[in-house]
Amino acid sequence: MYEKLLVPVDESSVEMALLPHACEVALRFDAEVRLLHVADTARDSVTVTDDGLVDALEAAGRDVVDAAGEVLDIFGVEYTTDVVQGSPADTIAQYATEFNYDCIAMATHGRTGVARGLLGSVTEKVVRLADVPVLTLRGGDHDPLTFPYERILVATDGSATADRAASHAFRLAETLNASVHVVTVIDTAELGPDVRSVLDTSGARAAARETVDAVAEDAPDGVEVTTAVVDGKPSTALGDYVEENGMDAVVLGTTGRRGVDRILLGSVAEQTVRTASVPVITVGGE
Numbered sequence: 450m451y452e453k454l455l456v457p458v459d460e461s462s463v464e465m466a467l468l469p470h471a472c473e474v475a476l477r478f479d480a481e482v483r484l485l486h487v488a489d490t491a492r493d494s495v496t497v498t499d500d501g502l503v504d505a506l507e508a509a510g511r512d513v514v515d516a517a518g519e520v521l522d523i524f525g526v527e528y529t530t531d532v533v534q535g536s537p538a539d540t541i542a543q544y545a546t547e548f549n550y551d552c553i554a555m556a557t558h559g560r561t562g563v564a565r566g567l568l569g570s571v572t573e574k575v576v577r578l579a580d581v582p583v584l585t586l587r588g589g590d591h592d593p594l595t596f597p598y599e600r601i602l603v604a605t606d607g608s609a610t611a612d613r614a615a616s617h618a619f620r621l622a623e624t625l626n627a628s629v630h631v632v633t634v635i636d637t638a639e640l641g642p643d644v645r646s647v648l649d650t651s652g653a654r655a656a657a658r659e660t661v662d663a664v665a666e667d668a669p670d671g672v673e674v675t676t677a678v679v680d681g682k683p684s685t686a687l688g689d690y691v692e693e694n695g696m697d698a699v700v701l702g703t704t705g706r707r708g709v710d711r712i713l714l715g716s717v718a719e720q721t722v723r724t725a726s727v728p729v730i731t732v733g734g735e
Contacts, residue, residue: 450624454480455550457487457541457575458517460509466594467556467586468517470728472524473596474554474584477625482528484517485544486510491536507532538574545581554584557722573719576703576731582617583731585722594728597625598697604687604717605633607660610702614732615664618700619672621730627697628673631661632690634683654678684720691727700730 456471475482488506510532521528533540545553557572576583586594603618605611615631622629635657661676668674679686691699703718718731 450621451475451478451480451552453548453550453552454478454482455485455541455545455548455553456482456517457485457537457553457555457571458513459486460513461588462513462556463516463520465556465586465588467554467588468520469524470586470594470596471554471584472521472526474552475526476524477597480552482521482526483548483550484514484521484528484530485541486513486530486532487537487540488532488534489537490534503534507534537571538578541571541575542578542580545579550581552582552584553579554586556588557585573722576719576722577733579731579733583733585729585731587723587725592726595697598622598627598728599625600630600694600696600698601627602630602632602687602691602694602696602699603664604683604699604701604721605631605660605664607633607663608702610733612664612667612702614700614702614730615667617730617732619668621700622672623669628675629668630675630677630690630694630696631664632677632679632687633657633661634686635678635680636683637680683717684724687717687721688724688726691725696727698728698730699725700732703731703733 451474454471454475462468474480488503488510490503490506514530514532518528518530533544541553553575555572555575572585576585601618601622603615605615618629621627635653657678661678665674665676677690679690687699690696699721701718701721722729722731
């Protein structure tokens with residue numbers, strides 16, 4: 450499923466749950482792993498100074514990948530390392546494409562505003578930019594993670610991007626012998642009760658049901674599929690579904706690249722990455 454796994458790291462990575470989880474993924478798929486640190490030389494404070502600061506940033510980066518490598522050593526995972534210069538999010542996304550990685554695994558601190566750590570904001574940008582799937586795990590305390598995943602939620606809005614995410618989820622489920630829950634959310638967060646009742650009779654709910662049923666029909670033989678249509682704010686409703694139904698991972702699409710023209714699921718993906726209590730795999734590309 451994943452033959453080449455790219456794991457970008459920063460100074461906080463060693464203390465987060467992402468590295469042990471990435472190790473489990475790598476061991477399950479016998480994946481080639483590369484630990485990558487991007488020395489942020491795109492900042493004005495770096496670009497206007499001499500080579501000494503750049504050298505110091507690269508030296509610090511080597512310390513980062515060495516410390517992360519000690520975690521992989523504990524799990525018996527073979528790996529290589531690299532330290533490169535550039536703007537972190539753009540560089541990570543380009544690196545994955547250039548060297549044919551088929552998954553990026555990153556942590557996000559999951560906070561908002563200026564308090565969010567560097568890797569958190571970088572992760573969200575990579576989710577938007579990457580042409581390959583991105584496995585993210587929110588920082589902070591977690592219940593014990595399940596791997597191999599047993600129950601995978603795939604969110605759909607009927608778009609081509611969501612269909613690609615569903616295909617990815619089905620391949621993953623088939624490989625791991627997991628079940629899949631295909632879920633779509635009717636966004637009723639801003640609607641009053643009268644409008645919600647109109648939705649029930651306008652065909653919107655029937656159309657949503659057709660959407661999840663159409664996705665479920667593409668499931669490989671032997672993969673158990675459950676479908677659901679839920680109401681609410683999409684990212685919140687997905688999080689609630691994860692908790693109420695014991696999901697082990699979420700897979701969903703993001704179009705990225707298009708800024709304000711992003712389809713709804715793109716922005717939902719970023720919110721889900723930031724708040725989900727389980728690993729999230731986002732699938733972009735064209």
